[in-house]
Amino acid sequence: MEDVVIAGAGPNGLMLACELALAGIRPLVLERLPEPTTENRANGLVGQVVRLLDRRGLHERLAGPIGPPAPAFVFGAMRLDLSLAEHNSLHLLGVPQRRVEAMLDERAAELDVEIRRGHELTGLTQDADAVTLEVTGPDGPYRIGTRYLVGADGGRSVTRKLAGIGFPGVTEDRTLSFTANATVPAEFADPESGGLRVPGHGVIPPFFHYRTETGLFVYAPFPAGPLISTMEWTDDEEPADEPPMTLGDLRASIRRVLGFELPLGEPEGDGPHLLRRLRGRNTRLAEKFREGRVLLVGDAAHVHSAIGGPGLNLGLQDAVGLGWKLAATVGGRAPAGLLDTYESERRPVAERVVMHTQAQSALLSPGRDVTALRELFGELLRLPATVQHLADLMSGADVRYEPGTDHPLDGRWAPDLVLADGTRLAELTTTARPLLLDFTGSLGEELRGWTDRVDLVSGQADADATALLVRPDGYVAWASSATAPDDTERKALRAALERWFGPPLDA
Ligand SMILES: Cc1cc2nc3c(=O)[nH]c(=O)nc-3n(C[C@H](O)[C@H](O)[C@H](O)COP(=O)(O)OP(=O)(O)OC[C@H]3O[C@@H](n4cnc5c(N)ncnc54)[C@H](O)[C@@H]3O)c2cc1C
Missing domain, CATH: 3.50.50.60 (FAD/NAD(P)-binding domain)
Known part of the structure; x- marks a missing residue:
C-alpha cells in the first residue's frame, strides 16, 4: 500500500x-x-x-x-508603476x-x-x-x-x-489568441525601451499588454528570442478541421489588432519554437x-x-x-x-x-x-494606495490565513528576515521544517514537547517581531513583539504549536 x-x-x-x-x-x-x-x-x-x-x-x-521586487508590472493591460507602492513585494522570475x-x-x-x-x-x-x-x-x-x-x-x-x-464556472468562447516565436525587422526596434516602434501606435513597451479597440498585442523579447501574441474577440464558430496555426495567422491577427502590417520573420535559434492558437477561456473552481x-x-x-x-x-x-x-x-x-x-x-x-x-x-x-x-481605472492607478492594493493582490502578499492572535504578522507570509550573523530566513527554510525564531532568548522552554517537529532558531534580527513561529509553508502561526513575552503570549504560542503540529510529546 x-x-x-x-x-x-x-x-x-x-x-x-x-x-x-x-x-x-x-x-x-x-x-x-x-x-x-x-x-x-x-x-x-x-x-x-x-x-x-x-x-x-x-x-x-x-x-x-x-533579486529585488519588480519596478513595474501590468494589470488588465495597464501599467502598474510599483515605485508608487510603499511596500512592493511583487517579484517576477522570467x-x-x-x-x-x-x-x-x-x-x-x-x-x-x-x-x-x-x-x-x-x-x-x-x-x-x-x-x-x-x-x-x-x-x-x-x-x-x-x-x-x-x-x-x-x-x-x-x-x-x-x-x-x-x-462549476464559465467558459468564454469568444476569445481567440495567437502566440508565436518570430522576429521583427531591426527598424522597428526601440533600443531605449526594448519595445517596438509601430507606426500609428508610437512605442509599444516590451512585455506589455497593448490594447486597441479590436484586441490585444504583446511583444515579449525573451533572451531566447521574441515571443509575439495577440488576442481578439470573435463571434465566428471554430471551423471543423482547422489547419495548424502558421506565422501568417499571427500576421493577419496583428493587422486586425494594430491596423498595421508588421513584417514578422521566422524565429532564429534552435527552438523548440512556439506556434499556438487558443480559443476560449475557462474560469472554473x-x-x-x-x-x-x-x-x-x-x-x-x-x-x-x-x-x-x-x-x-x-x-x-x-x-x-x-x-x-x-x-x-x-x-x-x-x-x-x-x-x-x-x-x-x-x-x-x-x-x-x-x-x-x-x-x-x-x-x-x-x-x-x-x-x-480604462480611462477611469488609469486615473485610479496613479493613486499609491490603489497600486499597493493591486500589487498585494497580484503577488498574494494580501493573503492572511486565520490568525490565532491579533499580532499583525500572525497568519501572514513570514517577512524576509536576515539574522545578525547574515543568515537569511530563506536559508533556514530549505528543509521545510517548522521554525520557532526566538530573538528574545527566552522561548526554548516552550518548545519542550515539540522539539521532534519544530526547530528552534536563536539569534538577533532587525524585524517587526521578537519571535515568530513559521509553518513549513512560510506562513506565521504565532508572533510576538515583546522583549520578554508574558504568560498570555507563551500560552498562545503553545496553543499555536498544538493547533498546527499536534500535542506535545509528553502530553
Ligand atoms: C497559454 C498559457 C500561458 C500561461 N502562462 C502562465 C504564466 O506566465 N505564469 C504562470 O504562473 N502560469 C501560467 N499559466 C498557467 C500554468 O501553465 C498552469 O497553471 C500550470 O501548468 C498548472 O500546473 P499543474 O501541474 O496543475 O497542471 P499541468 O501543468 O496541466 O500538469 C498536469 C500533468 O498531469 C498529467 N496527467 C493528466 N491526466 C493524467 C492522468 N489521468 N494520469 C496521470 N497523469 C495525468 C499531464 O500529462 C500533465 O503532465 C499559463 C497557462 C497557459 C495555458
Whole structure:
C-alpha cells in the first residue's frame, strides 16, 4: 500500500512530491506522458511563488540569487508603476515553465521520488481506509492501493471527474489568441525601451499588454528570442478541421489588432519554437478540493485566464500548503482537522485569483465603454494606495490565513528576515521544517514537547517581531513583539504549536 500517489508530474504535482519527500513521506507520481513535455505554457513566475522557491533553495537553481521586487508590472493591460507602492513585494522570475518543471523533476529525483512516466490513472474507488487506483502503463493495466490520492492532473483532471467533484464556472468562447516565436525587422526596434516602434501606435513597451479597440498585442523579447501574441474577440464558430496555426495567422491577427502590417520573420535559434492558437477561456473552481481520501491541487482545482500569470503562484503554493499537512496526516501526527485547513486556506486564495483574472479580462476586452472604464481605472492607478492594493493582490502578499492572535504578522507570509550573523530566513527554510525564531532568548522552554517537529532558531534580527513561529509553508502561526513575552503570549504560542503540529510529546 502506497502512502500517497500523485496523478500528474506537471509543476504542481512535482512540487508536492518534493514537499512530501522533505517531510519524510515518499510519494509515487504517475504521469500519463512517456516523456517530460516540451510544450511551454508559463513564461514566468509572478508574486510570492518567487520567494517561495527561494525559501526552498530552488530559485538559485533557476536563476541565481533572488533579486529585488519588480519596478513595474501590468494589470488588465495597464501599467502598474510599483515605485508608487510603499511596500512592493511583487517579484517576477522570467523563466519558461518547462525549465521550472525540469528543475523540479531533478529535485524530486534527488529526494528519491519515484515518477512513473507513461502510466495513466484511469479509475478509482475509495473506502474509509484507502483508495484503489486503476492505472494503465506500458505493460498494460494494473491496480495500486494508496492511503491518499492527489490529483495534480491539470484542468481536465481525471482525478476530479473520477472522484465526482464538480467544476462549476464559465467558459468564454469568444476569445481567440495567437502566440508565436518570430522576429521583427531591426527598424522597428526601440533600443531605449526594448519595445517596438509601430507606426500609428508610437512605442509599444516590451512585455506589455497593448490594447486597441479590436484586441490585444504583446511583444515579449525573451533572451531566447521574441515571443509575439495577440488576442481578439470573435463571434465566428471554430471551423471543423482547422489547419495548424502558421506565422501568417499571427500576421493577419496583428493587422486586425494594430491596423498595421508588421513584417514578422521566422524565429532564429534552435527552438523548440512556439506556434499556438487558443480559443476560449475557462474560469472554473472545483466544488471542493477534497473528497474523502482524494485531494486536488493546481489546475485540477482551479482554472482561469492566464492574464497576469497567476497560475503557478497559486498552484505551487497549493502544493506547499498541502504537502506538510498531508505528510503529518499520513505520519499519524496531525492534529484533528489539519488536512481540512488545506481547502479552508487555499480556496479563498483561488477565489481571489478567479476574481482578478476576470476583472482584468473585462478591462482588456473591446469596446468604447471599456475604453472609458480604462480611462477611469488609469486615473485610479496613479493613486499609491490603489497600486499597493493591486500589487498585494497580484503577488498574494494580501493573503492572511486565520490568525490565532491579533499580532499583525500572525497568519501572514513570514517577512524576509536576515539574522545578525547574515543568515537569511530563506536559508533556514530549505528543509521545510517548522521554525520557532526566538530573538528574545527566552522561548526554548516552550518548545519542550515539540522539539521532534519544530526547530528552534536563536539569534538577533532587525524585524517587526521578537519571535515568530513559521509553518513549513512560510506562513506565521504565532508572533510576538515583546522583549520578554508574558504568560498570555507563551500560552498562545503553545496553543499555536498544538493547533498546527499536534500535542506535545509528553502530553
Ligand atoms: C497559454 C498559457 C500561458 C500561461 N502562462 C502562465 C504564466 O506566465 N505564469 C504562470 O504562473 N502560469 C501560467 N499559466 C498557467 C500554468 O501553465 C498552469 O497553471 C500550470 O501548468 C498548472 O500546473 P499543474 O501541474 O496543475 O497542471 P499541468 O501543468 O496541466 O500538469 C498536469 C500533468 O498531469 C498529467 N496527467 C493528466 N491526466 C493524467 C492522468 N489521468 N494520469 C496521470 N497523469 C495525468 C499531464 O500529462 C500533465 O503532465 C499559463 C497557462 C497557459 C495555458
